[in-house]
Every structure is written in structure tokens, then in C-alpha cells.
Amino acid sequence: MIRIESVTKRYPDGTVAVDRLSLEIPDRAITVLVGPSGCGKTTTLRMINRMVEPTEGSILLDGTDIRQQPVNTLRRSMGYVIQHAGLFQHRTILDNIATVPRLLGTPKKEARARAAELMERVGLDASLAKRYPYQLSGGQQQRVGVARALAADPPVLLMDEPFSAVDPVVRKGLQDELLRIQGELGKTIVFVTHDIDEAIKLGTRVAVLRTGGRLAQFAPPADLLSAPADAFVEDFLGADRGIRRLSFFPSVDLQLQTAPVVGIDADAARLAAVSHAPWLLVTDLDGRPLGWSEPERLTAGAIDRERLLDFGRPFVPGTDSLRTALDGAVLSPTGWAVAVDGEGRAVGVVSQQVIGEAIRAAHSRAANGAYADTDVKAVR
Numbered sequence: 001m002i003r004i005e006s007v008t009k010r011y012p013d014g015t016v017a018v019d020r021l022s023l024e025i026p027d028r029a030i031t032v033l034v035g036p037s038g039c040g041k042t043t044t045l046r047m048i049n050r051m052v053e054p055t056e057g058s059i060l061l062d063g064t065d066i067r068q069q070p071v072n073t074l075r076r077s078m079g080y081v082i083q084h085a086g087l088f089q090h091r092t093i094l095d096n097i098a099t100v101p102r103l104l105g106t107p108k109k110e111a112r113a114r115a116a117e118l119m120e121r122v123g124l125d126a127s128l129a130k131r132y133p134y135q136l137s138g139g140q141q142q143r144v145g146v147a148r149a150l151a152a153d154p155p156v157l158l159m160d161e162p163f164s165a166v167d168p169v170v171r172k173g174l175q176d177e178l179l180r181i182q183g184e185l186g187k188t189i190v191f192v193t194h195d196i197d198e199a200i201k202l203g204t205r206v207a208v209l210r211t212g213g214r215l216a217q218f219a220p221p222a223d224l225l226s227a228p229a230d231a232f233v234e235d236f237l238g239a240d241r242g243i244r245r246l247s248f249f250p251s252v253d254l255q256l257q258t259a260p261v262v263g264i265d266a267d268a269a270r271l272a273a274v275s276h277a278p279w280l281l282v283t284d285l286d287g288r289p290l291g292w293s294e295p296e297r298l299t300a301g302a303i304d305r306e307r308l309l310d311f312g313r314p315f316v317p318g319t320d321s322l323r324t325a326l327d328g329a330v331l332s333p334t335g336w337a338v339a340v341d342g343e344g345r346a347v348g349v350v351s352q353q354v355i356g357e358a359i360r361a362a363h364s365r366a367a368n369g370a371y372a373d374t375d376v377k378a379v380r
């Protein structure tokens, strides 16, 4: 655990970048520091590896003041990733990644073998190993930056806006990759961003800082969304926090209806049995949804796929959140969402009204502490 104890940083010109900040950063989790430009995020991160020294207060790593060990030893236990990756331009990708192990005396062959392993882990093709940084895309360079920081297998990773310079699609890929790597390696990650959506997606816990380096709130993302501490945090979270909070509620308990799901080969008796339903979802012979129809428009043996209404975006109960289910219902021309299994076969349908009731039930369960586990992560 990293404990930041009442730390203040006053730069020589008098700027107070961080003001009596206290934070407990848990092991093997992602702690995100988020806040507006200039609120002291980078300064805080750099105090953890002593690139910046606090003016007052102390930082403890596993109970020991970080000033009690040589700065090089401290930094070896902390990988550091920055925006634009900061790669050595005159070294190949493989040698960039092998840099720290080489400095620590690992034989060249061994260091390169480990670097090749890491390239795979961060999703880089082996064919890029001999290239130079300028021959890689921005997203690929960021992956090299992450691999290089992991090379000496440090328990802690400090990441300063590592994904800010890439486009949204690449950024999402890098975020997913980081969550996967974290799941596999269990590093203690401190991640700086000014993007609240990135903070909510990645953070096990999120520290919202306000200008002047003061802590506004430190909480799991679901708690930030449900109970922002004050108007500043609420404003920073943005307008649709109610909808975004639904990402933390699973859709697995939704009561699905199976009766309105009919195969394209449905006979007259089957169609007659469901003729009272407002809408029917027609599936192909494998059970995959084709589209919606009013019952009276369907004729047994002559169902025309072309005349069915688009079924929108289905959700997977157990994998997707209530947010995805609601999105499916809102996008559907019928107001009903389609639930599918992992293979895309329809397992039922659910109305907006039933989703609305499930949302209310989830809110009251949350209010009663049912989701109090601080490690609750957003579902899709």
C-alpha cells in the first residue's frame, strides 16, 4: 500500500500544486487521479517516485517512508509511463523494452527474450521488434511504453495520461488491454487522467482533485456516480451520471419473456397462441433474431424477413449491464430489448417498463449496501 500523508507541494515560485493531500492507495488495484488541468495530478504522481519532493508531509510504501531507500531502488520498483511514451528514438522497439533489465545487469539475450514476451502481452506483433519508434503508430508506441515499464516486473506502475494522445478507438483498445494486464499481473497502478470517463472505466478507486491540489472525493466509481460529495464533483462527472451509473448494475436478473420469440418456421397454432402479444420477435432456424413484427402481420409458412423491423442492439444477460439493456430498448422500434446468449441466439425479450422496474430495484439494493463491495467494476 502507498500512503500519502498530508502532503503539500509548494514550488519555489510559491505555487501550491498539492495541498495537504492524504490518500491510501491499495495494492493490486487501479487508483485513478482525475481533475481539471493544473489541479496537481502530475505533481502527486511524481512525488510517489521522488521526481518531485514534497514540501511537507510524507509518503509511505508498505509502511516505510520512501525517503528511507535510495531513489534508484525506489524507482526500480515503480514503472513509469507517460504521454507520447517517451521512447528512445535511436533504439529498436525490442531494445527500448529491454532497457531497464539491461541496466540492472540482465544478459542481453535474456533481456531481449523477456522483451519479446512483453510485446506479446501488450498486444504488439513480433514483426515490430526491429523497428524504431518513429516507424510505429501512436497507439503502438504507447503499448511499447507500457511494455518497457513492465520489463523489470515492478510491483507499482505510475501512469501519467498515457493514452491521451491517441484517437478514441485506439484509446479504448489500450484501456481494455490495461484492464486485462492488470487482471493477469495484479500490479498496483496509479493512473493520472483528466478524462472522467477513462477514470470511471479504469479505476477501482477514483480520487477527484480540485484546483490547488485538494482532494474533493476518493471513492469507487459507482459511489462517485451515485453520491458525488459536492457540486464540484457533480459538475465534473457531467450531465448523464444517472445513465452511466447503470453500467454498474448487472442485467442478469431481468425477467425475460420467451413467449413472444417465434421461429421463422412457426406454424399457425404457434402464431395463434401468441396473437395477443403486442410484438413478436422472429428468429432464424438457429434462434438468431431477425426482427420484430406485429402478430397480425405474420402468416404461418410465409414470414417475409424483408418486412420485419430492425431488432436494434441486443444485450447478453450476465455479461452486459442494465445500461446496455436499456440502450437496446431505447433503440428498438418496439421499445423492447432483445436478450441473446454468447452465440447470439435469442433467449428472450424485455420491455422498457420492466427494465425501469429493475433499475428502481437496483437503486434500492445499492442504497441498502448490496453493491458495497469496493471492487465492483462496471459491466459492459
Ligand SMILES: Nc1ncnc2c1ncn2[C@@H]1O[C@H](COP(=O)(O)OP(=O)(O)OP(=O)(O)O)[C@@H](O)[C@H]1O
Pocket: 011, 012, 013, 015, 016, 017, 035, 036, 037, 038, 039, 040, 041, 042, 043, 044, 194
Ligand atoms: N516546476 C514547477 N514550478 C512551478 N509551478 C509548477 C511546476 N510544475 C507544476 N507547477 C504548477 O503546479 C500546478 C499543478 O501542476 P500539475 O502539472 O501537477 O497539474 P496537473 O493536474 O497534472 O495538470 P495537467 O492536467 O494540465 O497536466 C499548476 O498550477 C502548475 O502550473
